[in-house]
Amino acid sequence: MAEHGLSRRGLLSGAAAGGAILAIGGLGEAAEAATTSGSLPTSVDVVVVGGGLSGLVAARKLVASGKKVLVLEARNRVGGRLLNHTLRNGSVIESGGAFVGPTQDHVLALAKELKVETFKEYVTGKNVYVSADGSTMKYTGTVPPDPLILADALLLQLRIDEMSKQVPVDAPWTAKRAAEWDTMTVDTWIRQNTLIPTVREVIKAYFQSAFGVDAEGISLLFLLWYIATAGNETNAGTFERSSGTPDAAQDSRFVGGSGLLPLRVASALGSRVALNAPVRKIKQTSTGVTVVSDRGTVTAKRVIVAIPPPLVLGIDWSPLLPPRRLQLMQRMPMGTLMKVDAVYATPFWRAKGLSGSGVLNSGVVRTVFDNCPADAKVGVLLAFVGGSSWQQCAMLPLAERRQLVLEGFAKVVGAEALNPVEYVEHDWTHERWTMGSPIATVQPGATVAYGSTIREPHGRVHWAGTETATYWSGYMDGAVRAGERAAAEVAKLV
Amino acid sequence: MAEHGLSRRGLLSGAAAGGAILAIGGLGEAAEAATTSGSLPTSVDVVVVGGGLSGLVAARKLVASGKKVLVLEARNRVGGRLLNHTLRNGSVIESGGAFVGPTQDHVLALAKELKVETFKEYVTGKNVYVSADGSTMKYTGTVPPDPLILADALLLQLRIDEMSKQVPVDAPWTAKRAAEWDTMTVDTWIRQNTLIPTVREVIKAYFQSAFGVDAEGISLLFLLWYIATAGNETNAGTFERSSGTPDAAQDSRFVGGSGLLPLRVASALGSRVALNAPVRKIKQTSTGVTVVSDRGTVTAKRVIVAIPPPLVLGIDWSPLLPPRRLQLMQRMPMGTLMKVDAVYATPFWRAKGLSGSGVLNSGVVRTVFDNCPADAKVGVLLAFVGGSSWQQCAMLPLAERRQLVLEGFAKVVGAEALNPVEYVEHDWTHERWTMGSPIATVQPGATVAYGSTIREPHGRVHWAGTETATYWSGYMDGAVRAGERAAAEVAKLV
Numbered sequence: 001m002a003e004h005g006l007s008r009r010g011l012l013s014g015a016a017a018g019g020a021i022l023a024i025g026g027l028g029e030a031a032e033a034a035t036t037s038g039s040l041p042t043s044v045d046v047v048v049v050g051g052g053l054s055g056l057v058a059a060r061k062l063v064a065s066g067k068k069v070l071v072l073e074a075r076n077r078v079g080g081r082l083l084n085h086t087l088r089n090g091s092v093i094e095s096g097g098a099f100v101g102p103t104q105d106h107v108l109a110l111a112k113e114l115k116v117e118t119f120k121e122y123v124t125g126k127n128v129y130v131s132a133d134g135s136t137m138k139y140t141g142t143v144p145p146d147p148l149i150l151a152d153a154l155l156l157q158l159r160i161d162e163m164s165k166q167v168p169v170d171a172p173w174t175a176k177r178a179a180e181w182d183t184m185t186v187d188t189w190i191r192q193n194t195l196i197p198t199v200r201e202v203i204k205a206y207f208q209s210a211f212g213v214d215a216e217g218i219s220l221l222f223l224l225w226y227i228a229t230a231g232n233e234t235n236a237g238t239f240e241r242s243s244g245t246p247d248a249a250q251d252s253r254f255v256g257g258s259g260l261l262p263l264r265v266a267s268a269l270g271s272r273v274a275l276n277a278p279v280r281k282i283k284q285t286s287t288g289v290t291v292v293s294d295r296g297t298v299t300a301k302r303v304i305v306a307i308p309p310p311l312v313l314g315i316d317w318s319p320l321l322p323p324r325r326l327q328l329m330q331r332m333p334m335g336t337l338m339k340v341d342a343v344y345a346t347p348f349w350r351a352k353g354l355s356g357s358g359v360l361n362s363g364v365v366r367t368v369f370d371n372c373p374a375d376a377k378v379g380v381l382l383a384f385v386g387g388s389s390w391q392q393c394a395m396l397p398l399a400e401r402r403q404l405v406l407e408g409f410a411k412v413v414g415a416e417a418l419n420p421v422e423y424v425e426h427d428w429t430h431e432r433w434t435m436g437s438p439i440a441t442v443q444p445g446a447t448v449a450y451g452s453t454i455r456e457p458h459g460r461v462h463w464a465g466t467e468t469a470t471y472w473s474g475y476m477d478g479a480v481r482a483g484e485r486a487a488a489e490v491a492k493l494v
Numbered sequence: 495m496a497e498h499g500l501s502r503r504g505l506l507s508g509a510a511a512g513g514a515i516l517a518i519g520g521l522g523e524a525a526e527a528a529t530t531s532g533s534l535p536t537s538v539d540v541v542v543v544g545g546g547l548s549g550l551v552a553a554r555k556l557v558a559s560g561k562k563v564l565v566l567e568a569r570n571r572v573g574g575r576l577l578n579h580t581l582r583n584g585s586v587i588e589s590g591g592a593f594v595g596p597t598q599d600h601v602l603a604l605a606k607e608l609k610v611e612t613f614k615e616y617v618t619g620k621n622v623y624v625s626a627d628g629s630t631m632k633y634t635g636t637v638p639p640d641p642l643i644l645a646d647a648l649l650l651q652l653r654i655d656e657m658s659k660q661v662p663v664d665a666p667w668t669a670k671r672a673a674e675w676d677t678m679t680v681d682t683w684i685r686q687n688t689l690i691p692t693v694r695e696v697i698k699a700y701f702q703s704a705f706g707v708d709a710e711g712i713s714l715l716f717l718l719w720y721i722a723t724a725g726n727e728t729n730a731g732t733f734e735r736s737s738g739t740p741d742a743a744q745d746s747r748f749v750g751g752s753g754l755l756p757l758r759v760a761s762a763l764g765s766r767v768a769l770n771a772p773v774r775k776i777k778q779t780s781t782g783v784t785v786v787s788d789r790g791t792v793t794a795k796r797v798i799v800a801i802p803p804p805l806v807l808g809i810d811w812s813p814l815l816p817p818r819r820l821q822l823m824q825r826m827p828m829g830t831l832m833k834v835d836a837v838y839a840t841p842f843w844r845a846k847g848l849s850g851s852g853v854l855n856s857g858v859v860r861t862v863f864d865n866c867p868a869d870a871k872v873g874v875l876l877a878f879v880g881g882s883s884w885q886q887c888a889m890l891p892l893a894e895r896r897q898l899v900l901e902g903f904a905k906v907v908g909a910e911a912l913n914p915v916e917y918v919e920h921d922w923t924h925e926r927w928t929m930g931s932p933i934a935t936v937q938p939g940a941t942v943a944y945g946s947t948i949r950e951p952h953g954r955v956h957w958a959g960t961e962t963a964t965y966w967s968g969y970m971d972g973a974v975r976a977g978e979r980a981a982a983e984v985a986k987l988v
Contacts, residue, residue, distance in 0.1 A: 064920060182710060184681070185677060185678060185682070188678045216678070313807050314807055314808040323921070323924060324889070325921060327830050330930070333824035336817075394817065395818070427817070429820060432811075432814050435820060435824065436820075436821060443827070443937045443938075444681075444937075445710040449830075451886055
């Protein structure tokens, strides 16, 4: 049985696992591989900093419009928070972002172009809700029908939806009650709106998975905005679409793994992608921008920065970032999250009439999903271990943590879960070039004070990355939208 | 009339203004100047990253115990958040930290050794309180006797003191109610404890000066801890000592400016201080640490890092920082603050029976102090412009902001304030190597989750800086204490 604490996959191993390397229509040339060493071009139209999905999409758009582009990626792989992982039987799962759903139009369109197919997340059968006392209850839908929580939980959801509708997705700082909502944590709001501790535990499961923090680390305004972005131009965001499974954020997954998206875009970009090229300095003059990376210095007319906010602080900016943006970047920490998967010979829970989904009110596992590959050749259960649950177990020896995780799975699907054939975990807090996961949250007060700088260009520097999106921020769709928007800004100017 | 927006002073200009360069007793050698270019030693016992007061004190202690030390400072000057500014008449004031008071035993002892004298902050006469409607009231003491606020304000203060006594200065995360207090912002707590908006405005004046943020950007637990640290081993911290003037945090100032402290320590360290040497990478092996700076690479047995928390994220760590510390550093943003001074031929307010101190409930100036040099050869008024007041005016043209500031001063001391002979401002959000001011705050939830890593060595790397202090964190005294503590940790090990 293979056991490892921190999986790391290279560009090519992921591509090999996932399928053929494709030339993208419109680029009109054969794909070469991304470069991993050697000299860089001295001058391009646009440098893109960060080879995650957002940066790659921006580059792809600019190449399609005839620009000379170079993507500088710090790691030895592309994809950022998207990362395929190949199991011992050859099946592919994801160590990072994976789910996709309706209204995520931009990532779905991209996937279609790249010939990456989707399949429905398995939701047949019953979900399992595990109370703090260990008693279980089977249910369907999103909210466990615990009589102790149901009325309150549904009322909270209604209120959240009603408030989030008042938050403009492109300018949450202009909401009429923005100042009020940004002064309090979500935890405070929840305590004001329910007296039932169990409700707070169930909500905690959502926060830990969605943000990698418990409710006290998030501004209420940020949460309302985040939920408002869970939609598109014709469908307002709702808590259900942001957090649910069928017809919502976890509706589907990609055949071959979401990692195929950045891999295929990068393959088409070929040698326009430079790996092992962390950017250290960005210097602007009146005529252009000089970007200093570990693989050399490149000048460009414009730069798109598509990296997690805390990493922006690690670049030596000349001139310095505008003060308000510098303050914002100090107030957008990444979440604390690991993703754990246990692999079984078969998805045995399906035969028992269980979906594999669960919500637990104690322990280190608070949310469970069926994470089998499309062909279900093996059974895989997934848990997000975030926030205070991460704190409970992340520092333990692997064997102890594994046991706690498997005990959580066993509460949901039965004792067979205690004996996986493979156990995989990926703790994103160990990632130098992400610094946490799944997303950056905005701290109390910071949206009102500094939020308006989020997409404001800094001279010749433009901003991408899912945190800059106005729909599905924090998701792959937001990454794609942000990359497209930044590319459109720049295309007019170079 | 000289007008400038952002003062920058070199090492030597400050020293020339403040007095002679002294050899420190015990080092037993003549002082050479800090180096500004050229090669560095290839190997020392201890590298200190950051030539602010804390790092310099750590270096000084280690040199005194016979260790070979090198201080690497990114700027072309030492002092960090301490920065003397010479007025046109030759008088010296501070653009950064300035005040000192009883129980700040360590910085007072250092000053005595360095022959830097103190003088009392001028508090003779009446303070002025300006209501939002513009009406004024004269008073003495710390809390304006507005009948609208007095009862509530005193009650809040009593409650804050009572709660802060329950917070251990060296482990706030262990306070019995830590989890509860860390889940809410200070703004939430204030709203729960007073219904009077004017009270919130007065408290805002304190927060903007003390932290460079309004009350919504701070965890209640952090505030309680911060107040608890405003004391020493025999005197518990209180809100009055943390925020007051006579016999409290603003009791006194240094003759010749607080900048003399780092300048004199640096002078004695001589060529052990390397300026223009930003540290880019810290790599640990089983035998030592390699520190890569813009002026070269140095190996050491141990390293002390004494820089603001957000800057820690900008160093390339190998191995990466422990996950919990990496998360903490993402949740300790620097405040948003500028310090503004208006200079007059004389301290004309004194003749009117005014102290020059004021609290205002509207406008960009919320707190005013008499900031005359010890000899009062010129009159100087000081305001801290932080948080939402900074946001109101920091982006305006200098002339417009100057006018707003002077109008604030005029409300406190009269119309003469509208015509200064000199106007000086220093906006710390423009400082690449500080990223804000006066201090880093800890965001809601982060003290309980990650606070315990604040002084935990990372292998051979130890931590100094005022944010790591357990008394007078955020002040010069905390910087000195933290430097001494880190030096003591390291001295045993090299």
